[in-house]
Structures are given as C-alpha cells and as structure tokens.
Amino acid sequence: MTENLPCPEHLLWTSSLVPRPSSLPAGRVRQGGFSLPLAIFIIVVMALIGTAMVSLTQSGQRSVASEVQSIRTFYAAETGAQTAVAQVVPLGGGNPGCTAVSNSMNFSPAELSGCTATLDCETLTLAGDTYYRITSDAECSFADNDTRRQVEVMVRLP
Numbered sequence: 001m002t003e004n005l006p007c008p009e010h011l012l013w014t015s016s017l018v019p020r021p022s023s024l025p026a027g028r029v030r031q032g033g034f035s036l037p038l039a040i041f042i043i044v045v046m047a048l049i050g051t052a053m054v055s056l057t058q059s060g061q062r063s064v065a066s067e068v069q070s071i072r073t074f075y076a077a078e079t080g081a082q083t084a085v086a087q088v089v090p091l092g093g094g095n096p097g098c099t100a101v102s103n104s105m106n107f108s109p110a111e112l113s114g115c116t117a118t119l120d121c122e123t124l125t126l127a128g129d130t131y132y133r134i135t136s137d138a139e140c141s142f143a144d145n146d147t148r149r150q151v152e153v154m155v156r157l158p
Contacts (some may be wrong), residue, residue: 069140069147072112075091077138077151080105080117084134088121096157098123098132115140131156 079115087100098121117138124131133153139148 039043045087066145066147069145070116070149072142073140073147073149074151076112076115076117076140077108077136077149078108079112080119080136080138081097081134081151081153084119084121084136085153088132088134088155089157096132112140114142129156 010129083105084101087102088098090100101119101121103119105119107113107115107117115138117136120135120137122135123134124133134153134155136151137148138150139146142149
C-alpha cells in the first residue's frame, strides 16, 4: 500500500513561509544575504573610528601649538625682565635705578616675533636696603591664539 505522497522537495517549496523562486531549480534553497549588512556595519564602524582619530589628532595639534605659544610668551616675559635688570644694575657700574628701564620691548628674533613685553620698575626701601621690583608683562599673538605671561623679579643692591 503505497500512498501517493508528495516528494520532500515539493513540501519544502509549498510552504507559505518560503516561496520558491522561479529561477532556482527544484531542491535548491535560496539563502538570505548576511554579508552585505555585515560589510555595511564594518564600513560604518571603521568610518566612525577614522573620524574619532582625526578629531583626536587635531585636538592634540592644537594643544601642542598652544603649549609652544605659552612657552614663547614666557620666554618673552623672561627676556624683558632680564633686560630691565641689566638696565637697573648696569654691569659697567654707574647709577642704578628704575629711570633707566624702558616701558616696552618689541622682539626682532624670529622665535619671538609677534611678542611684546611691557616693563615696569618700582623702587622700594625696606630696613635701609633698596629693592627694585621689576615686572615684565609679555603678550604673544599667533593666528587666533593670544597668550599672556608675567614675570616679576626683585633685585637688591648690596
């Protein structure tokens, strides 16, 4: 007694969940594409990582440029203070004093171009000793980065 049962391939394609494509021969199962969504996901993740790396690199470059500008400004203030000390207490002797200190300095070396220093000198007498308080305010401008530093020096004559 053999019943007339449909073949298993026929059952596979008669399911309402999986339609049988007309281009595939009987017995072949159509597989869904998983590699395309995976490839798109990987491309999106790599693009996000690349964007983050570019952003971090630019942030690091700005930080280094700001640090260099800050150091340049400190050196401009230090140079202004040293120049004022040399004017207050000349190496060749003479009458020291704040009147010899110029009020401002512009720098010509390329390393300090764009920097200026404003000098101030004040004479103080404490317990019979004469002190000179020299203040050097430096400001450097480079592109959109402006920095300002101040150096203060106290000089006492023997």
